Amino acid sequence: MAHKSGFVNIIGHPNVGKSTLMNQLMGERMSIITPKAQTTRHRILGIMNGEDYQIVYSDTPGIVQPHYKLHESMMKFVQSAMQDADVFVYLTEVGENKFEEEVIEKIKLSGKPLIFVINKVDLVTPEEVQIKIAGWQEQLPDAHIIPISAKLNFNIEKVVQEVIDQLPENPPYFPKDDELSDRPLRFFISEIIREKIFLQFQKEVPYSAEVVVDGYREDPKITVITATIYVERETQKAIILGHQGAAIKKLGTAARKDIEKFIDARVYLELSVKVSDDWRSDELKLKRFGYEF
Ligand SMILES: Nc1nc2c(ncn2[C@@H]2O[C@H](COP(=O)(O)OP(=O)(O)OP(=O)(O)O)[C@@H](O)[C@H]2O)c(=O)[nH]1
Ligand SMILES: [Mg+2]
Numbered sequence: 001m002a003h004k005s006g007f008v009n010i011i012g013h014p015n016v017g018k019s020t021l022m023n024q025l026m027g028e029r030m031s032i033i034t035p036k037a038q039t040t041r042h043r044i045l046g047i048m049n050g051e052d053y054q055i056v057y058s059d060t061p062g063i064v065q066p067h068y069k070l071h072e073s074m075m076k077f078v079q080s081a082m083q084d085a086d087v088f089v090y091l092t093e094v095g096e097n098k099f100e101e102e103v104i105e106k107i108k109l110s111g112k113p114l115i116f117v118i119n120k121v122d123l124v125t126p127e128e129v130q131i132k133i134a135g136w137q138e139q140l141p142d143a144h145i146i147p148i149s150a151k152l153n154f155n156i157e158k159v160v161q162e163v164i165d166q167l168p169e170n171p172p173y174f175p176k177d178d179e180l181s182d183r184p185l186r187f188f189i190s191e192i193i194r195e196k197i198f199l200q201f202q203k204e205v206p207y208s209a210e211v212v213v214d215g216y217r218e219d220p221k222i223t224v225i226t227a228t229i230y231v232e233r234e235t236q237k238a239i240i241l242g243h244q245g246a247a248i249k250k251l252g253t254a255a256r257k258d259i260e261k262f263i264d265a266r267v268y269l270e271l272s273v274k275v276s277d278d279w280r281s282d283e284l285k286l287k288r289f290g291y292e293f
Contacts, residue, residue: 001052002052002169003052003053003054003169003170003171003172004052004053004054004164004167004168004169004170005053005054005055005056005167005168005170005171005172005173006055006056006086006087006167006168006170006173007056007058007081007084007085007086007087007173008055008056008057008058008085008086008087008088008089008163008167009057009058009060009081009082009084009085009087009088009089010022010057010058010059010060010089010091011060011063011078011081011082011088011089011090011091011103012062012063012090012091012092012100013062013063013092013096013100014037014038014039014061014062014063014064015035015036015037015038015039015062016062016091016092016093016096016119016120017091017093017119017120017150017151018031018040018059018060018062018091019031019032019033019039019040019059020033020119020150020151021089021091021117021119021148021150021156021159022044022046022057022059024150024153024156025046025048025057025156025159025160026046026048026057026180028046028180029262030044030046030059030180030181030188031044031059031191032191032192032194032195032198033195034195034198034199034206036198036206037062038061038062038064038074038207039195039198040059040060040061040062041061041070041073041074041291042061042074042077042187042290042291043058043059043060043061043077043078043080043081044058044059044060044181044183045057045058045181045182045183046058046059046180046181047174047179047180047181047182049172049176050164053164053167054172054173054174054176055163055164055167056173056174058081058085060077060078060081061074061075061077061078063075063078063100063103068280068281069280069281069282069283069286069293070280070281070286070291072293073286073291073292073293074291076292076293077292082103082106082107082110085107085110085112086112086167086168086170087112087113087115087163087166087167088107088110088112088113088114088115089115089117089159089163090103090104090107090114090115090116090117090143091117091119092116092117092118092119092136093118093119093120094118094119094120094121094123094124094128094129094132095120095123099139104140108142113144113166114140114142114143114144115143115144115146115159115162115163115166116136116140116143116144116145116146117145117146117147117148117159118132118133118136118145118146118147118148119148119149119150120149120150120151121147121148121149121154121155122149122151122152122154129147132147133145133147144162144166146158146159146162185216185263186213186216187290188262189213189216189225189227189259189262189263190211190212190213190227191211192255192258192259192262193211193227193229193251193255193259193271194206194209194210194211195258196251196254196255196258197209197211197229197240197251199254200247200250200251200254201239201240201247204236205231205236205239205240207280208231208232208233208236208280209229209230209231209236209240210229210230210276210279210289211227211228211229211230212227212228212230212289213225213226213227214226214227214228218265221266222265222266222267222268223263223265223266223267223268224267224268224270225259225267225268225269225270226269226270226271226272227269227270227271227272228271228272228273228274229271229272229273229274230273230274230275230276230279230289231273231274231275231276232275232276232277232278232279232280233275233277234275236275237273237274237275240273241273248271248273251271252269252270252271255269255271256268256269
């Protein structure tokens with residue numbers, strides 16, 4: 001049988017559940033998930049191998065109007081995902097009534113299949129879901145529309161089946177070994193720490209924080225990880241540290257527990273905080289953090 005393979009890129013507004021869907025599709029924790037918008041800042045690949053197919057999913061940052069240089073780079077990841085998609089998964093949620101018109105137009109022009117997925121159906125009645133589907137179908141007569149609850153793992157298999165049906169015939173894009181992603185372990189560890197920052201702190205602090213893993217050493221009994229949290233101002237540094245270091249201690253414990261699950265080993269995590277003035281607006285600093293322009 002012919003081999004199928006392709007980039008299946010998940011695109012949509014912030015906070016609709018793109019990363020939750022990605023993780024359910026992969027059956028692994030690839031992307032971090034928080035209740036705050038603009039959690040995801042990079043394009044994150046998840047590679048799924050079957051005997052006669054290879055699906056390369058991409059989770060992407062939510063589409064926003066850029067206010068910072070950081071947003072520009074985030075939107076560049078979205079643009080790259082727009083360009084190389086073989087199949088589009090446009091994700092919306094039951095509370096949304098509008099799609100990103102420019103994006104949908106580009107998808108239509110590309111001629112590539114569009115799977116239009118409505119997330120968070122657990123929040124409304126089945127009748128409301130039917131009304132939603134009918135409304136979207138009217139606007140997008142050619143799209144394959146699937147209602148799901150990514151959080152409750154409802155209808156994810158329908159998305160997978162539709163993706164496989166729509167995949168073009170191609171040889172695999174990546175070697176078919178067990179690698180799940182193109183990103184190194186250090187990236188996923190820094191993301192886990194960033195997730196905990198998003199969950200623990202409010203307002204500008206999570207948006208002003210970036211995490212770099214500086215050291216990773218596997219000792220026989222414990223894995224020693226050192227990481228630096230960069231913030232934009234001294235006041236934010238003080239918030240992350242907390243009174244007598246209480247906040248960073250709590251953060252470290254939460255992050256360590258998840259990292260231990262992720263790498264399946266005991267972890268000693270050492271966190272420190274540094275100020276990198278206005279890094280979100282500084283192209284050079286952003287490049288050092290791995291953002292592209
Ligand atoms: N009720 C409900 N909540 C969901 C569902 N899927 C995701 N969520 C929640 O929606 C919030 C955002 O989820 P994410 O997966 O981080 O959303 P995202 O689209 O990746 O967001 P950005 O990375 O910020 O663009 C989190 O609090 C999730 O738990 C769902 O099916 N039902
Ligand atoms: Mg996300």
